Amino acid sequence: MLLAAITIGVVIVALLWDLVLPSVKEAFERHKARREIIPGASYDPGRERRAEQRARQLLRSCVNEEEWSMYRDLGFIRVWGAMARVPRRGRIGDDPRAGAPYAYLVYPHKPIVAYLPQTSELLNEYCVEFPDETRPYGSARLPDSDDVLAKWMALTGDERRLIAMANMHLPGRQVDPKQVRRDLWRLSQWERERLRRAPRSPGEVPAP
Amino acid sequence: MKPGHGEVLIAEGDVEVAEEEELLVQEFRRQLDQGMWAAVPERTSAGRREARMVKAFGEIPRDADRVIFFPRAAGGA
Numbered sequence: 082m083l084l085a086a087i088t089i090g091v092v093i094v095a096l097l098w099d100l101v102l103p104s105v106k107e108a109f110e111r112h113k114a115r116r117e118i119i120p121g122a123s124y125d126p127g128r129e130r131r132a133e134q135r136a137r138q139l140l141r142s143c144v145n146e147e148e149w150s151m152y153r154d155l156g157f158i159r160v161w162g163a164m165a166r167v168p169r170r171g172r173i174g175d176d177p178r179a180g181a182p183y184a185y186l187v188y189p190h191k192p193i194v195a196y197l198p199q200t201s202e203l204l205n206e207y208c209v210e211f212p213d214e215t216r217p218y219g220s221a222r223l224p225d226s227d228d229v230l231a232k233w234m235a236l237t238g239d240e241r242r243l244i245a246m247a248n249m250h251l252p253g254r255q256v257d258p259k260q261v262r263r264d265l266w267r268l269s270q271w272e273r274e275r276l277r278r279a280p281r282s283p284g285e286v287p288a289p
Numbered sequence: 290m291k292p293g294h295g296e297v298l299i300a301e302g303d304v305e306v307a308e309e310e311e312l313l314v315q316e317f318r319r320q321l322d323q324g325m326w327a328a329v330p331e332r333t334s335a336g337r338r339e340a341r342m343v344k345a346f347g348e349i350p351r352d353a354d355r356v357i358f359f360p361r362a363a364g365g366a
Contacts, residue, residue: 128293128294129293131295132291132292132293132294132295133295134295135294135295135296136290136295136296138296139290139295139296139357142330143330143338143340143357144338145337145338148338192365208364208365208366209362209363209364209365210362210363210364210365211290211359211360211361211362211363212360212363213290213291213292213360214324214360215323216292217291217292217293217294218291218292218293218294219293220292220293221292221360222292223290223291223292223359223360224290224292224293224295226295227290227295227296227359230290230357230359231290231359231360231362233340234328234330234340234342234357234359235326235328235340235342235362237338237339237340238328238339238340238341238342239342242342243362246362246363246364247362247364247365248364248365248366255366
């Protein structure tokens with residue numbers, strides 16, 4: 082009788098062991114994985130901020146004073162386009178916009194927006210990125226001000242090549258046209274204020 | 290320009306010193322081989338600031354005080 086009870090007990094323990102063992106093993110592995118030290122660069126919360134500060138200094142040293150102030154105050158830079166064609170005389174039916182001065186709004190990590198300053202008409206969005214695939218700190222993304230500087234250098238240095246490489250879309254695909262129009266209005270106000278504050282030359286009389 | 294870091298000084302030297310110029314040439318080539326673009330910020334005769342994109346060391350003005358390397362542009366989404 083005792084032998085039978087012991088045998089049944091052993092069988093029950095063996096069956097339970099088979100059932101419980103996998104879940105015990107899994108729980109142990111999970112616990113080990115949670116406590117494992119993952120090799121890699123330690124996270125530095127101030128690194129991105131310091132990178133952005135360095136990028137802002139570099140941008141400031143490259144662009145002119147007006148562009149820097151524009152970026153500091155408004156968060157974008159206007160770059161004048163250099164590919165406006167001179168309209169030919171006597172050609173009826175040609176696009177009246179041909180030859181008109183145009184400009185780009187350069188935002189950090191957003192498409193470049195082309196527009197006509199005279200009418201505020203939005204022309205296109207040019208989606209372009211400057212990814213560093215070596216990912217030195219785990220990201221391919223430049224600091225905001227470096228992204229703006231890269232666009233500025235590429236636009237002022239070789240506008241045709243940059244525009245050819247970018248993906249062109251109609252306005253509104255990624256950047257809200259309402260926001261762009263608001264930015265253009267802010268830009269006009271900013272320029273007006275800047276003109277008002279500019280020191281006048283001696284003898285110049287302010288307009289009534 | 291580096292993600293997560295910003296500006297990094299890669300090399301510096303005087304182009305009038307042959308050894309230093311050679312070092313600068315080598316570093317310039319290495320950066321371009323890595324797929325970077327190079328630009329020289331400059332001021333035009335009219336006083337405008339702009340960049341000059343350079344593809345060879347010889348295109349860099351001798352009086353340039355720096356060359357900025359940045360990742361090559363790619364069409365975005």
